[in-house]
Amino acid sequence: xxxxxxxxxxxxxxxxxxxxxxxxxxxxxxxxxxxxxxxxxxxxxxxxxxxxxxxxxxxxxxxxxxxxxxxxxxxxxxxxxxxxxxxxxxxxxxxxxxxxxxxxxxxxxxxxxxxxxxxxxxxxxxxxxxxxxxxxxxxxxxxxxxxxxxxxxxxxxxxxxxxxxxxxxxxxxxxxxxxxxxxxxxxxxxxxxxxxxxxxxxxxxxxxxxxxxxxxxx
Numbered sequence: 707x708x709x710x711x712x713x714x715x716x717x718x719x720x721x722x723x724x725x726x727x728x729x730x731x732x733x734x735x736x737x738x739x740x741x742x743x744x745x746x747x748x749x750x751x752x753x754x755x756x757x758x759x760x761x762x763x764x765x766x767x768x769x770x771x772x773x774x775x776x777x778x779x780x781x782x783x784x785x786x787x788x789x790x791x792x793x794x795x796x797x798x799x800x801x802x803x804x805x806x807x808x809x810x811x812x813x814x815x816x817x818x819x820x821x822x823x824x825x826x827x828x829x830x831x832x833x834x835x836x837x838x839x840x841x842x843x844x845x846x847x848x849x850x851x852x853x854x855x856x857x858x859x860x861x862x863x864x865x866x867x868x869x870x871x872x873x874x875x876x877x878x879x880x881x882x883x884x885x886x887x888x889x890x891x892x893x894x895x896x897x898x899x900x901x902x903x904x905x906x907x908x909x910x911x912x913x914x915x916x917x918x919x920x921x922x923x924x
Contacts, residue, residue: 717807719830722748722806725803730746732745732796737767745789758857759859766882774788823879832850832852845873847874848909850898851866891921898910
């Protein structure tokens with residue numbers, strides 16, 4: 707069994723995505739200025755609406771201020787009202803159907819999606835290390851993340867303290883509490899790497915605007 711872990715936004719976030727109510731990305735020259743614009747959308751009460759409000763949207767596409775004279779009129783508009791059906795249909799279009807952090811199992815060339823434990827869904831995951839950390843013959847995963855820098859309309863992702871996910875060799879992972887695993891990683895974590903110092907294994911943790919953290923692998 708091969709394991710490929712996907713770093714995603716995770717479930718504990720402002721925006722949600724499902725099979726029927728997707729998170730969408732559109733790329734097009736919406737204001738005909740020969741520059742590509744990116745439009746994001748999600749579903750609210752069953753209706754597809756822009757992610758960005760009138761202020762942020764009009765910074766990118768100034769004509770929106772003329773089309774919607776006040777914030778109230780913009781708040782009542784759906785995605786098609788703002789950008790038109792024709793422009794959206796001619797756009798480069800991507801959809802997200804889930805923000806869950808998952809791993810992909812390669813089973814004879816067929817990839818099977820497995821959702822990671824709920825503790826892995828608290829915040830975004832920026833790096834994953836896979837190894838047999840507890841020496842039981844099964845692959846485990848060490849995860850860390852968060853995202854402190856976000857646009858003004860979106861709260862930051864800051865609920866993760868990292869986790870050691872113990873694998874059982876059958877495709878299941880169990881999150882081990884920090885008091886047992888020794889893994890407690892606060893902050894805006896961007897990367898993890900394993901290093902060797904005088905024959906001892908350490909995990910080095912890089913964070914934005916913070917000290918480098920080390921965890922010894924026993």
